[in-house]
Structures are given as C-alpha cells and as structure tokens.
Amino acid sequence: MKDERSASQIQFGFLPEQTVDAKGGVWKVAYWNDPPKEHAVDIKALRHELLRAVAPWTDAQRDSGFAGHLRASLPVELRRLNRDRGVTLKPFPAIWMCRRSGCRRLHRQKQGKCKCGATGGRAQLPFVGYHECGRIREPAVPYCKVHNQVSIHYPGTASARDIRFYCPECNVTLRHGLSNNIPCECGDGSMRYNVHRAASVYTPRSIVMVNPPTTHRIEQLTAAGGPARAVEWVLDGMQERSASEVGATSESLRQQLKASGLPDALIEQTVRQAVEAGALRGAPTALDIDQVQKEAAERDAVLMAMAAAESRITIGDLQSSVDALSEAGVRYHDYYPRALRDSGMESVELFDKFPVMVGHYGFTRGPTGPGESSLRPFRDRDGTYFVYGEVAETEAMLFRLSPLRVWRWLRDVGMVDDPEPGTARDARLLLLRSCQVPSWTTEGNDAGRALLQLVHSLSHRAIRIMAVHAGIERNALAELLVTPHLSFYIYAAAKGDFVLGGLQAVFESDLDTFLRAMVFDEHRCALDPGCERGGGACTACLHIGEPSCRFFNQHLSRATLFGPAGYLR
Known part of the structure; x- marks a missing residue:
C-alpha cells in the first residue's frame, strides 16, 4: 500500500513505533526508509541539548541509560526524511471486524467472506495494548471454546473497559473490556489498553536548538574571542550587528595571527603595536559567578550570536528605511518606542533566517509528564542514537527585556537588595551574578526562579497573542528561552499551517499594537478563581502545546x- 503525506506531517506524526491512521486503517510505523544523515548540525551542541532535554528522565532513572551514553560519547546522529523513499508502515493491530450490523465478528484477515455471509471490507480494531517500558501489542481477543468465534459489542463509548466480547453463535459473554491484567514481557507490571491515538499510547519527545548556520560563522566567533566575547556583546546590548564584529582583543588578535602561521616574535610585536595604538578592546568582563551558571551564560550568548549571524533586523533598521515624517516613520519613531517602554521591553528584533534544528529523540508510553514513564530513545542496531528531524531556516522574533526594569521588578518583589545599577550594562551584569536560573538539574535560587517565571510567562503570553495578530495557529509557533540574558525567541515551527511572512508582517506593521495587547488585553482566566488558587496558569490562560514549550x-x-507587583502593571 502506498499513500502520500507532506514531509512535515511525516516528520512530526509518523515516527518509529508510532501508530497512525492511513488509508482507512490503523498502522504502526516500522522504520524510516534509508534516512540520510544530516551533516549540517553541531553534534556537540546537539549532545548538550539532548542532555538538557532528558534530565527529568535521568533524575528519575528512567532514561534507558541515554544520558550516560551521551556523556560516554556514544554516536548520535540527526537523520532527516528521505523524501523519495518515505517510511514503511505495517497494519497494527491486525484484527478486523465484520461491518454487518448484528454480526461484528473479529477476523485476522482484512478481506474474505464472513460466516454471516458478508463479503465487504472489514473495519480495523482501533485499540492497542501498551506499557510504560515502551512495548506495544495487539489486544488479546478471547474466543469461544466451543465455536472458536468471537464478536465485539461497542456500547456507544470509546472506553476500552466498556467493550463486551461474546460468541455470535451461543451469545455467551466471553469478557468485558480489553483486560488490563495481562503481564508485560518486561516483567514490571501489566499492559494497559486505549485507543491507539491517545497520548498515553505514544508521546514523542522533541528538542529544538539554534544550529550554527555554517562552520565559517563559528570560526568568525572564535576569532573574535569565542564565548567570552559573545557574553560581552550581549552585556553591551548587542550594539554591533553580530558578535563577530566586536573589536578584537589582544588575545583574539594573537589567536588570529597564530592561525596565519606567523612566528611568535612577530605576533607579540604586532600585538604590542596594536595595544599602543589603542586599536584593541579591553579584556572581556570576568564573570564572578558559579561555574554552571557561567557555562549557561556563555552557551546562551553563543546561541544568540549564532542566531544573529545570518540575518537581523532591528527597529533602528526600520526607522532608517523610511522618512521620519511619513506615516510609517511616525509609527517607527514614536509608537514603537512607546510600546516597548509600556511592555517592559528593551528591544524586539526580527530574524528572517533563524537557523533552527527541530527533532525527535524518542518517545514515552503511559503518563505524559516528564520523568513519569520510561523514555525510549531512537537507537539503531549498532548502538547509534538517532534524532529524527531537520535543520531549517525559519522566521523568528527576539524579545529582550529592559534590564533596569527587570532589576526594579525583582527589587519590588523582594528578590534583590543591591544598590540600583546606573546603566543597562551594569543591570545585566548584576542580574547575571544575582540570578541562578534553575534547570532540570539545578534548583537555582529565589531570584533565578522568579526571573525564569517572568521570562517564561511573558513568552507564553506573547505566543498566544501573536497567534491572534498574525492570524495563525498557536501550535505553529514555539519558544526558545534565553533567561540568563533576559530574552526569549518566538519562531515559526516547522509544522502546522504557518504562512512564512506572518511574523515579519507583525514586526513591520503592527508591533506597537501587538505590544499594547500584551499589556492591556484581557488577562483574567475563564477558570478563575480556581486557576488563581492553582498557581495562575492553565490551558485557558497561559499554557501552550507541549511541543512548543521548553519547560x-x-x-x-x-x-x-x-x-499587585506584576511586571506589566
């Protein structure tokens, strides 16, 4: 059987071991046919992102050894869809039901003549058995010991426990439900049964990361001073077009000259002359913070540098592109800055070539919460771990919060008591030192948890409102948080019905209206006061689809x- 689906639908809905609907039946994805290896991905960054993503399962000791294998440098590859060969599906479960009313006999073949005389096509049973270990099986069907036949009766619900199996000849009830007491082969509990499309049967686990567009960009950043220079660029407010344009230091110049093969004596002479001429910047600011937090700050700064390497459009670019007295000029010079101030933003920027890698590294069966069931990473027979996805360029918007306003907010909620910083750079540096942002492996401190909650809540509100203003499906947008640097990205996910250009249209024509909506649109929840008592976040107000959310x-x-002390008050 052959069928056609879009590439994005296969990449997000036809993953190995997943059951799917196709051609009027139920199938299990056996494997992707000859998926080519994607070489344009930073494997080191991919390993780190995978370790971050699987941390909840690692902490619960339910990651199937994945984290340990990643740290031991076992091979991991990004595999993309072979658009010519697609994927291979197998019927699952291979149990079919006679469609004739009053018969409903179950068969092991899709076609054939039923005992009732019917010869038409048969309907496939949509229920499957599953276990948290990752196994899946067909339902165990009881047969009449006398007539060796069985029929099924649906009482009008989709619940597996309401099903009745009976003999169509003697009408004896053989069993109610699909039986949840059949032991799993793993020896740790029994199988459960549900409709094959249920999230408890299969939940894919995904990652998103900014992928360096080219090795040349990495080399440029390294020549400019590497992660330390990227942090300096962010602390300075990203004033240069990219981190690689930041002025050279004595150390970065020395490394450049060494790469050219010049002798050490000539290198030192050149560096000394450059220092005397005032052509070099000072050394990067020493970050007097915890090593884990320092690594996170540097990693996130490199992420922002790589994102800006190919394209970056600022409000300043919009202002310089039009006459200041024109209608667009008035909007860019007056309305946009005022909306930024009202929303507590320092800047909003557009990236029309956002280099993002989206992939799935495994799946879970059973409870869908992170760490609540066993993770089953995708792995080849030779031990290589696979991430099924793609590297793409998409649209994104970067939202950078005002560091001085964030500091004042943290002060007002009692999280910091330092003297007020004099400049935005001082505020960024102070917040970087004061806020230990939590992750799946670290708890952070009170200020760090408050900062993460602020950035994450703003990100979700922005996504929900952006979907309305851009006229697109909410699940077609996703977030990428850069909490240590008071920032978050909203980007167009490589799925859904997103129309390329939607974010650009908002940025160029409607940004002020969008930002005002973030501040002044309805913020109460339809489920209040229950939602307020439960933490003030639920599916009716702040939640988004989990594939779009980082936490x-x-x-x-x-x-x-x-x-009362809210950031947008």
Missing part, C-alpha cells in the same frame, strides 16, 4: 505579569 508548561504564573 512542559511549568514555571508560569499570571500573577508575575499582572499581580
């Missing part, structure tokens, strides 16, 4: 934004 809809609160 599984945790670290969210409307009170952070709109409470």
Whole structure:
C-alpha cells in the first residue's frame, strides 16, 4: 500500500513505533526508509541539548541509560526524511471486524467472506495494548471454546473497559473490556489498553536548538574571542550587528595571527603595536559567578550570536528605511518606542533566517509528564542514537527585556537588595551574578526562579497573542528561552499551517499594537478563581502545546505579569 503525506506531517506524526491512521486503517510505523544523515548540525551542541532535554528522565532513572551514553560519547546522529523513499508502515493491530450490523465478528484477515455471509471490507480494531517500558501489542481477543468465534459489542463509548466480547453463535459473554491484567514481557507490571491515538499510547519527545548556520560563522566567533566575547556583546546590548564584529582583543588578535602561521616574535610585536595604538578592546568582563551558571551564560550568548549571524533586523533598521515624517516613520519613531517602554521591553528584533534544528529523540508510553514513564530513545542496531528531524531556516522574533526594569521588578518583589545599577550594562551584569536560573538539574535560587517565571510567562503570553495578530495557529509557533540574558525567541515551527511572512508582517506593521495587547488585553482566566488558587496558569490562560514549550508548561504564573507587583502593571 502506498499513500502520500507532506514531509512535515511525516516528520512530526509518523515516527518509529508510532501508530497512525492511513488509508482507512490503523498502522504502526516500522522504520524510516534509508534516512540520510544530516551533516549540517553541531553534534556537540546537539549532545548538550539532548542532555538538557532528558534530565527529568535521568533524575528519575528512567532514561534507558541515554544520558550516560551521551556523556560516554556514544554516536548520535540527526537523520532527516528521505523524501523519495518515505517510511514503511505495517497494519497494527491486525484484527478486523465484520461491518454487518448484528454480526461484528473479529477476523485476522482484512478481506474474505464472513460466516454471516458478508463479503465487504472489514473495519480495523482501533485499540492497542501498551506499557510504560515502551512495548506495544495487539489486544488479546478471547474466543469461544466451543465455536472458536468471537464478536465485539461497542456500547456507544470509546472506553476500552466498556467493550463486551461474546460468541455470535451461543451469545455467551466471553469478557468485558480489553483486560488490563495481562503481564508485560518486561516483567514490571501489566499492559494497559486505549485507543491507539491517545497520548498515553505514544508521546514523542522533541528538542529544538539554534544550529550554527555554517562552520565559517563559528570560526568568525572564535576569532573574535569565542564565548567570552559573545557574553560581552550581549552585556553591551548587542550594539554591533553580530558578535563577530566586536573589536578584537589582544588575545583574539594573537589567536588570529597564530592561525596565519606567523612566528611568535612577530605576533607579540604586532600585538604590542596594536595595544599602543589603542586599536584593541579591553579584556572581556570576568564573570564572578558559579561555574554552571557561567557555562549557561556563555552557551546562551553563543546561541544568540549564532542566531544573529545570518540575518537581523532591528527597529533602528526600520526607522532608517523610511522618512521620519511619513506615516510609517511616525509609527517607527514614536509608537514603537512607546510600546516597548509600556511592555517592559528593551528591544524586539526580527530574524528572517533563524537557523533552527527541530527533532525527535524518542518517545514515552503511559503518563505524559516528564520523568513519569520510561523514555525510549531512537537507537539503531549498532548502538547509534538517532534524532529524527531537520535543520531549517525559519522566521523568528527576539524579545529582550529592559534590564533596569527587570532589576526594579525583582527589587519590588523582594528578590534583590543591591544598590540600583546606573546603566543597562551594569543591570545585566548584576542580574547575571544575582540570578541562578534553575534547570532540570539545578534548583537555582529565589531570584533565578522568579526571573525564569517572568521570562517564561511573558513568552507564553506573547505566543498566544501573536497567534491572534498574525492570524495563525498557536501550535505553529514555539519558544526558545534565553533567561540568563533576559530574552526569549518566538519562531515559526516547522509544522502546522504557518504562512512564512506572518511574523515579519507583525514586526513591520503592527508591533506597537501587538505590544499594547500584551499589556492591556484581557488577562483574567475563564477558570478563575480556581486557576488563581492553582498557581495562575492553565490551558485557558497561559499554557501552550507541549511541543512548543521548553519547560512542559511549568514555571508560569499570571500573577508575575499582572499581580499587585506584576511586571506589566
């Protein structure tokens, strides 16, 4: 059987071991046919992102050894869809039901003549058995010991436990439900049964990361001073077009000259002359913070540098592109800056070539919460781990919060008591030193948790409002948080019905209206007061689809934004 689906639908909905609907039946994805290896991906960054993503399962000791193998440098590859060969599906479960009313006999073949005389096509049973270890099986069907036949009766519900199996000849009830007491082969509990499309049967686990567009860009950043220079660029407010344009230091110049093969004596002479001429910048600021937090700050700064390497459009670019007295000029010079101030933003920027890698590294069966069931990473027979996805360029918008306003907000909620910083750079540096942002492996401190809740809540509110203003499906947008640097990205996910250009249209024509909506549009929840008592975040107000969220809809609160001391008050 052959069928056609879009590439994005296969990449997000036809993953190995997943059951799918196709051609009027139920199938299990056996494997992707000859998926080519994607070489344009930073494997080191991919390993780190995978370790971050699987941390909840690692902490619960349910990651199938994945994290340990990643740290031991076992091979991991990004595999993309072979658009010519597609994927291979197998019927699952291979149990079919006679469609004739009053018969409903179950068969092992899709075609054939039923005992009732019917010869038409048969309907496939849509239920499957699953276990948290990752196994899946067909339902165990009881047969009449006398007539060796069985029929099925649906009482009008989709619940597996309401099904009745009976003999169509003697009408004896053989069993109610699909039986949840059949032991799993793993020896740790029994199989459960549900409709094959249920999230408990299969939940894909995904990652998103900014992928360096080219090795040349990495080399440029390294020549400019590497991660330390990227942090300096962010602390300075990203004034240069990219981090690689930041002025050279004595050390970065020395490394450049060494790469050219010049002798050491000539290198030192050249560096000394450059220092005397005042052509070099000072050394990067020493970050007097915890090593884990320092590595996170440098990693996120490199992420921002790589994102800006290919394209970056600022509000300043919009202002310089039009006459200041024109209608667009008035909007860019007056309305946009005022909306930024009202929303507590330092800047909003557009990236029309956002280099993002989206992939799936495994799946879970059973409870869908992170770490609540066993993770089953995708792995080849030779031990190589696979991430099924793609590297693409898409649209994104970067939102950078005002560091001075963030500091004042943290002061007002009692999280910092330092003297007020004099400049935006001082505020960024002070917040970087004061806020230990939590992750799946570290708890952070009170200020860091408050900062994460603020950035994450703003990101979700922005996504929900952006979907309305851009006229697109909410699940077609996703977030990427850069909390240590008071920033977050909203980008067009490589799925859904997103129309390329939607974010650009908002940025160029409607940014002020969008920002005002973030501040002044309805912020109450339809489920209040229950939602407020439960933390002030639920599916009716702040939650988004989990594939779009970096923290599984945790670290969210409307009170952070709109409470008595809310950031948007």
